[in-house]
Amino acid sequence: MRQNYLFIVLCSLVLLVNCKGGDDSVNPEDSKTLPTGTIEGKVFAKNGTKPIGGATVFTIDSKNQVYHTYSNADGSFSLTAPEGNTTLHIQTGNGLNFRTEIPITVKKDETTNVPTKDSKLNQIAKIAYVEGSYDEIEAIITNLGYTATEISYQDLKNFNTISQYDIIFLNCGSRNLAQTGTSSPGNDLSVFSNLSTFITNGGSIYSSDWAAAYLVGGNQNAQSCGIAGGFLDFTKICFNINGNASMYNNCTVSNTAMASALGFSTLDIQYDMSLWQKIQYYDPLFWEVLVQKDNEPLMIRTNKYVDKTAPKTTVGTSLNNNHMTICHHTANGNTVTITINQNAWNAHQAHGDYMGSCSGTTSSGNIYYTTFHNHASGNIGKAGPILEYVILNL
Structure with a gap:
């Protein structure tokens, strides 16, 4: 009887090990039965010259297990994946705005190299910007090889206009150009309300x-x-407009994922004009600090904003109608945010995955605020790669 009992326990343990699946890397138990190969390549922006760090690179097997890695600061990646025909997914952010899917064949114990022409990050999102007096973020978007549509301040008052976009860039000084003719923000309630509904x-x-x-x-x-x-x-x-024209030395990229994607964690930031907007107070439970000088936040973001009074409505490009963002649980206990075809959701849900980003508590979009920006006339140095990262991860 004791031998039978030990045999049953041993079988149970084997079953538990085999149920772990094949996320992240292939463990020794899997490698005996699951032939694998390696996929290598380099992620680039659409312009074909700017390498993209921090991109999520993954494949999904026939059992909806995810094998993933991240691109290095130079854009390079190496992924171990099961043998056979599959799709290589490359995404930044949550994958809804920028992603690429590449059919690929993984050969046992061999390395498959992805051609540069195939590993460029495609723009899925529709992007809009409001022209500014002092910031030209649209120039960085264009240099990366992507497109953005100019909209006016008045367009922000029409929700049907802005709801067709996934991302809106509000440049510094755009309200200058609006010439609203009022010192009271009460006349702009429609703009505030529309932005609130858009984000929610x-x-x-x-x-x-x-x-x-x-x-x-x-x-x-x-x-x-x-x-x-x-x-x-x-x-x-x-906020307060009490910033002085100066060089901020030894600033810190405090977000580890951003620092890893950029390949640096410290930089000097030039504020080329006075009266720039300083953050006087922020709620640390609501905002995440991305860049700072000592304890002063210089760039922050949140995906926790929710307007409970806002109507439920469709926002963004129809190309995402068949895709959804999920938080996938890996075999080693970690999580990864990916965007998948909606047809695969039931199988992922059965594994314990859930809808939405792993880092978010809402289905709202992101709000990025930055005190520094693309100078309309001059070199912005290492702040440039930070703004490129923001564009691709909104």
């Missing part, structure tokens, strides 16, 4: 320097804490 329903925004007024209220900028009118209240964030 999955759209993402980038706001730089004086464009803080889009978040908390103000005319050309948010002159001080206490102005009312934006969609973010002052328990979340407030």
Whole structure:
């Protein structure tokens, strides 16, 4: 009887080990029965010259197990995957805005190299920007090989117009150009309301320097804490225009994923004009600090914003109708955010995966705010790669 009992226990343990699947790497038990090969390549932006670090590279086998890795700062990657015909997925951010899918054949114990022409990151998102006086983020978007449509300040007052986009860039000084003719943000309630609804329903925004007024209220900028009118209240964030023209030395990229993707964690940032918008207060439970100087936040983001009064509506390009973002649980206990075809959801759900980003608690889009930006006239140094990273991860 004791021998039978030990045999049953041993069989149970073997079954438990084999149920782990094939995420991340192939363990010794799997390697005896699961032939694998290696996929290698380099991820580039659409321009074919800018390497992209921090991209998620993965394949999914017939049992909906995910094998994944991340591209290095020079864009290179090496992925172990099961033998056979499969699809190689390359994504940044949550995969909804930028992604590429490549049919590939993995050969046992061999390395398959992905041609550069195939590993360029495609733009899925529809991107809009509002022209600014001091920031030209659209120039960086174009240099990467992607496209963005200019919309006006007045367009922000029409939700049907902005809802067709996935990402909206609000350049510093764009409210200058709007010439609203008012010092009161009350006349812009439609803009604040539309941006609030846009984000709540999955759209993402980038706001730089004086464009803080889009978040908390103000005319050309948010002159001080206490102005009312934006969609973010002052328990979340407030600003003051008291920044001096100066060089900020030894700033830190405090987000480890960003630093790894960029290949550097410190930089000097030039503020070429005075009266730039400083962050006076922020809620650390709501915002994540991405770049800072000592304890001063210089770039922050959140995906926790929800307007419970906002209507539920469709935002973004129809190309994502058949795709969804999920948090996938790997065999080693980690998680990875990927975008998959909706037809595969039931199988992933059966594995314990859930809808949405692994880092988010809502289905809302991202809000990025940065005190520094693309200078309209001059070199921005190592701040440039940070802004490129932001574009691809919104």
